[in-house]
Structures are given as structure tokens and as C-alpha cells.
Amino acid sequence: MKRVLFILFLAFLILTPLAAATESTREIAGVTVTWKAEGEYVLITMSAKTTGWIAVGIEPENKMKGADMYIGYVDDKGAVVLEDHYGHRTFSHKSDVALGGSSDVEIIQGTESGGETSITFRIPKNSRDVYDKLLEEGKEYTVITAWGEKDNLTARHKGRGSGSLPL
Numbered sequence: 001m002k003r004v005l006f007i008l009f010l011a012f013l014i015l016t017p018l019a020a021a022t023e024s025t026r027e028i029a030g031v032t033v034t035w036k037a038e039g040e041y042v043l044i045t046m047s048a049k050t051t052g053w054i055a056v057g058i059e060p061e062n063k064m065k066g067a068d069m070y071i072g073y074v075d076d077k078g079a080v081v082l083e084d085h086y087g088h089r090t091f092s093h094k095s096d097v098a099l100g101g102s103s104d105v106e107i108i109q110g111t112e113s114g115g116e117t118s119i120t121f122r123i124p125k126n127s128r129d130v131y132d133k134l135l136e137e138g139k140e141y142t143v144i145t146a147w148g149e150k151d152n153l154t155a156r157h158k159g160r161g162s163g164s165l166p167l
């Protein structure tokens with residue numbers, strides 16, 4: 001009996017951190033979004049078949065308004081540009097910094113090859129910036145995505161859509 005309890009205890013110790021690192025992936029309007037919690041951060045990868053910009057937005061309140069957005073591209077020299085934005089109007093967005101908030105995003109890596117762009121970045125679960133959403137494990141979030149054909153963060157999208165993703 002003691003041995004069974006010990007094995008169960010070991011299984012609990014091994015499986016608990018694995019369960020915490022669960023990854024979720026969704027394809028939303030041509031943009032594949034993968035995220036997983038990592039301590040105080042959330043690691044996000046977004047990729048799409050474009051050589052232009054790609055974006056994800058978390059928890060919009062009306063269309064694009066209220067969404068905590070991350071928008072970026074990989075330029076012709078392979079440099080990654082990624083900004084922390086907020087949907088300040090129904091159909092437009094601005095950087096958190098321009099709105100008086102802070103930039104709370106760390107680029108991990110970005111690639112553009114075979115006509116596909118992929119960017120991996122890390123954001124805090126709680127940045128304490130009013131232009132970012134509070135992220136909690138075990139919750140399901142509405143996620144919007146968009147992509148465009150140009151390396152330009154103010155260009156209109158070619159594709160956009162909405163879905164949901166559990167964290």
C-alpha cells in the first residue's frame with residue numbers, strides 16, 4: 001500500500017509541471033497561433049503564409065477595439081520588428097507606448113522562408129499596463145488574428161478573423 005502511495009506521489013510530482021506546460025494551437029484566418037504559460041510569462045508563436053505583417057489580438061471588446069495586440073514582420077534582411085499595440089478604436093490600433101502605456105513584449109525569434117513568416121515572443125501574464133490583458137492559466141480567451149502583404153504595421157489586412165484559445 002505504501003509503495004502504491006509513493007508511486008502515485010511520484011507520478012503527481014512528475015505530471016504536475018507537464019500539465020502546467022500545456023500548449024494550445026489554433027489556426028485562425030490563415031494565422032496559426034500557439035501559446036503556453038511559462039512561469040510569469042506566456043510564450044506565443046504566430047505564423048502565416050505571407051512575407052508581410054502578422055498579428056494576434058487578445059480579448060477584443062468590439063471588433064478590433066480593446067484587443068491587446070502584437071503585430072510584426074521579418075524584413076528583407078531577416079530582422080524582426082514586433083510591437084505591443086492596442087485596439088484603441090473599432091477599426092484601428094496604436095502602440096501601447098503611443099497611448100501612454102508601456103511596451104511589454106520580448107522577441108524570442110522570427111523567420112521568413114518559403115513565403116511564410118513566423119514570430120515567437122514572450123509577454124508577461126500581468127504587465128500592469130492598462131493596454132494589456134491579464135492572462136490566467138485555465139481560462140479560454142477570444143483571439144483575433146490578421147495578416148497583410150507588406151512589411152508595414154499600419155497597412156490594412158488581407159486576412160483577418162476571430163477564434164478562441166485556452167491557456
Ligand code: HEM
Pocket residue numbers: 055056057063064067069070071091092093144145146153154155156157160161162
Ligand atoms: C492599420 C491596420 C488596420 C486597419 C486599417 C484595419 C481596419 C479594419 C477595418 C476597416 C475592418 C472592417 C472591414 C473588414 O472586415 O475588413 C477591420 C476588421 C477587422 N480587423 Fe482590422 N485593421 C487593421 C489591423 C488589424 C489587426 C492588427 C488585427 C488583429 C490583431 C485586426 C483584426 C480585425 C478583425 C478580427 C476584424 C473583423 C472584426 C469583426 O467584424 O468582428 N485588424 N479592420
